[in-house]
Amino acid sequence: MAKITYIAHDGSERTVDVKPGLSVMEGAVKNNVPGIDADCGGACACATCHVYVQEPWLDKVGKPSAMEESMLDFAEGVEPNSRLSCQIKVSDALDGLVVKTPESQH
Amino acid sequence: MIAGQTSETGRTGRVLAAEARVVIVGAGHAGGTAAALLRQYGFAGPITLVGEEPLPPYQRPPLSKAWLKGEADADALALRPDSYYAEQAIALRLGARVEAMDLAGRTVTLQGGERLAYDRLILATGARARRIPLPGLELPGVHELRTAADAEALKQALGRGRRLAVIGGGYIGLEAAASARALDAEAVVIEREPRLLARVACAALSNFFQDYHAARGVAFVLGADVQAIVGEGRAEGVRLADGRILSCDAVLVGVGAVPNQELAQAAGLACEGGIRVDLRARTSDPHVHAIGDCTRRPLPLYGQAHRLESVPNALEQAKQAAADLCGRPEPAPEVPWFWSDQYDLKLQIAGLPFDVAQTIVRGEPTTARFAVFHLDPEHRVQAVEAVNAAPEFMAGRLLIGNRKPVAPEKLRDMSVSMKEVAA
Numbered sequence: 001m002a003k004i005t006y007i008a009h010d011g012s013e014r015t016v017d018v019k020p021g022l023s024v025m026e027g028a029v030k031n032n033v034p035g036i037d038a039d040c041g042g043a044c045a046c047a048t049c050h051v052y053v054q055e056p057w058l059d060k061v062g063k064p065s066a067m068e069e070s071m072l073d074f075a076e077g078v079e080p081n082s083r084l085s086c087q088i089k090v091s092d093a094l095d096g097l098v099v100k101t102p103e104s105q106h
Numbered sequence: 107m108i109a110g111q112t113s114e115t116g117r118t119g120r121v122l123a124a125e126a127r128v129v130i131v132g133a134g135h136a137g138g139t140a141a142a143l144l145r146q147y148g149f150a151g152p153i154t155l156v157g158e159e160p161l162p163p164y165q166r167p168p169l170s171k172a173w174l175k176g177e178a179d180a181d182a183l184a185l186r187p188d189s190y191y192a193e194q195a196i197a198l199r200l201g202a203r204v205e206a207m208d209l210a211g212r213t214v215t216l217q218g219g220e221r222l223a224y225d226r227l228i229l230a231t232g233a234r235a236r237r238i239p240l241p242g243l244e245l246p247g248v249h250e251l252r253t254a255a256d257a258e259a260l261k262q263a264l265g266r267g268r269r270l271a272v273i274g275g276g277y278i279g280l281e282a283a284a285s286a287r288a289l290d291a292e293a294v295v296i297e298r299e300p301r302l303l304a305r306v307a308c309a310a311l312s313n314f315f316q317d318y319h320a321a322r323g324v325a326f327v328l329g330a331d332v333q334a335i336v337g338e339g340r341a342e343g344v345r346l347a348d349g350r351i352l353s354c355d356a357v358l359v360g361v362g363a364v365p366n367q368e369l370a371q372a373a374g375l376a377c378e379g380g381i382r383v384d385l386r387a388r389t390s391d392p393h394v395h396a397i398g399d400c401t402r403r404p405l406p407l408y409g410q411a412h413r414l415e416s417v418p419n420a421l422e423q424a425k426q427a428a429a430d431l432c433g434r435p436e437p438a439p440e441v442p443w444f445w446s447d448q449y450d451l452k453l454q455i456a457g458l459p460f461d462v463a464q465t466i467v468r469g470e471p472t473t474a475r476f477a478v479f480h481l482d483p484e485h486r487v488q489a490v491e492a493v494n495a496a497p498e499f500m501a502g503r504l505l506i507g508n509r510k511p512v513a514p515e516k517l518r519d520m521s522v523s524m525k526e527v528a529a
Contacts, residue, residue: 032145032190032194037421044452046443047500070496074500074503
């Protein structure tokens with residue numbers, strides 16, 4: 001299990017155990033962490049699982065694919081540390097990862 | 107409206123008392139999400155989620171894709187882990203079929219006679235596969251694809267060298283055909299209309315998908331009149347009106363879905379090709395909401411009502427119902443959208459092609475990266491169909507929502523970025 005911390009827009013935090021192999025999005029949805037809608041269920045089709053990856057984790061989660069980048073281009077409030085959480089696969093190397101969720105996914 | 111109910115209809119009149127009993131009928135994507143959102147929004151009263159299938163809420167879209175190909179297990183399919191429901195005090199009643207609803211007495215009756223009393227009821231009864239009157243439909247080896255059990259049965263029937271005949275050239279049929287090919291099974295798709303996806307996509311897209319599937323070994327019979335499924339004791343072929351028999355080991359019938367509205371209709375709720383709801387998912391009864399595939403809902407962007415069969419719609423309406431019950435503001439209407447995965451293709455569709463005056467293809471279909479935009483007479487985007495074209499989909503969805511006119515010549519020109527087109 002890897003501990004993933006989700007910080008909501010209002011600053012409230014939830015830390016949950018996520019099974020390696022699941023995505024950061026699935027970790028949120030399966031644990032009822034609010035702030036990640038994930039309309040498409042992880043198909044990289046909707047950009048409603050947008051998160052901001054907190055340092056020092058940005059390098060460790062790797063770079064978005066071209067598809068993910070073009071989805072992010074049109075999401076709201078995109079920053080250099082924006083990612084789609086359905087495209088970040090949880091591994092032991094990401095134990096401790098902290099992500100922030102935006103005010104709205106739509 | 108009858109006297110005594112007026113207090114229920116005010117802006118905040120339907121807000122739940124802390125101890126109100128919420129019963130949700132239908133434990134699919136819509137029902138499961140509504141239960142979760144009620145908890146997220148702070149409702150602490152009793153929630154009972156009644157489902158006819160034996161499984162807690164799961165995702166249906168992978169059934170015709172990753173699940174058929176053996177790339178997803180039950181855990182991956184589940185919307186949430188089993189432990190979630192106990193943790194959130196959501197009572198699951200699975201394998202339970204609702205037989206009747208009594209709106210005046212505010213109860214639902216389960217098969218076997220047990221009654222559940224509610225203060226607020228959310229109907230999320232979904233849709234079922236359409237059944238066409240066809241001789242041989244009852245034969246073993248004839249499948250439909252709606253539930254996890256359906257998908258498991260179909261999966262058992264596929265495999266190297268097996269032959270699948272698909273009746274219906276819609277998304278389910280094409281996704282299943284693609285999955286069959288991935289498993290080295292043969293697939294033939296039989297469609298009544300002269301083109302695939304006739305009800306749900308434009309001709310350019312139909313042609314593209316047909317070519318793409320054909321190049322990967324899927325056979326097609328279009329404009330076909332299916333007369334019967336034939337076989338000795340099990341499905342062995344599909345007989346067409348011209349006398350041809352297409353031999354197969356299994357048949358998948360994928361000819362659309364019909365809303366499960368009978369319960370609601372029998373109880374007296376207004377129904378019209380789906381349970382009629384407003385933008386707060388309210389039905390004609392003040393104590394009943396309805397969400398997902400079973401509803402006919404307003405589409406404010408298009409000025410009409412429609413039934414949408416999609417996960418995004420189920421989620422949007424679950425939000426509407428949960429927000430209404432918890433006294434939150436009505437969520438802003440979303441642009442309807444859909445997606446389909448076949449082979450390495452990601453099809454994303456936003457909007458609906460009503461009042462289309464002009465259709466513009468951006469990109470070259472032969473490259474498998476293109477988008478079809480449908481514009482109204484004022485050059486506003488009504489719908490976009492995007493194949494492996496995320497920027498076109500995302501920008502199109504934005505433009506459908508903000509009703510900004512676009513310049514067709516820019517839209518057509520791949521050297522102009524979608525950011526600039528949408529600016």
